[in-house]
Amino acid sequence: MWDVLLTSTLLFFGVVDVISTFGTVSDLGPALREGLEAQGAGTFSSDAIAADAGAVANIVRVVVLLITIVFALLQIQRRRIAFWIPLVGATIAGITLVVAVFIAVLSDPGFIAYVENMQPQ
Template sequence: MSDTRPQYGELATPEEQRLAAGLPPIDEVQPAVVVAEPAPQAVTAEPARRRPVDRFATIALLAYGLINVVMTAMSYLDLPASMNQTMKMLGIDGEFTNFAQGRLWGTIAAIVLVAGWCITAALSVRRLRRGKLTWWVPIVGAAVTLLITSVCIAVPMLGDPAFMAYLNSIGQ
């Protein structure tokens, strides 16, 4: 050991510290090139909050909607039979005879119904994962889907002679 080494409690110079650590002297070290990186943007998004009541309500509404979609889509696939039952419940004389449009638009309505539920479920899960309030998404999704499917069902219904005769008799 050499005597140039500081004793316990003495302060060592930076050169002595580097020498004791086995590093080259400061004069022999080449400066590193530092590339300035842009400062990161401040994150303003708030962390996801846990909302157990919202989660429960959303999942319950989606489950209820799924059951409703399955049952309704099956009846839309046999729209002429459903229209006959509806016409009997309304007290309309005659039978639904617009079979071609009934099958076509019933199938379209069933597809729209399933697609509407899938989109609603995907949006709901996405919002739940982000911790956002979500209970309203299934309600809005159901309302929009109901509006579109109602138009799909109205097309063959308004093309049926017995239903149109019933509508004309109401206005008189």
């Protein structure tokens, strides 16, 4: 019974996370601009790349969530331990989001110029 409760709670957190961050992830440009400016790392200007990276991240995150739900429910139906499945799904979704942000930031000429200026001459 504890596994069903824990698995259901983790799946619920996954659904809430994907729904609540969908808009921000789909439009990463303003969030990255705000974050980089707050760090003093120049201005972010690659909104198109950020939007593409965010769209791909959202698609992958939704697909991973759906697959996670299906596999977790199958494990519960078979009366097997299933709490690890949402944890794996969250890890994959998190890595996807981090990669999308890295791609967007490392594609920005302003950030690259900032990094190059930080290196000792």
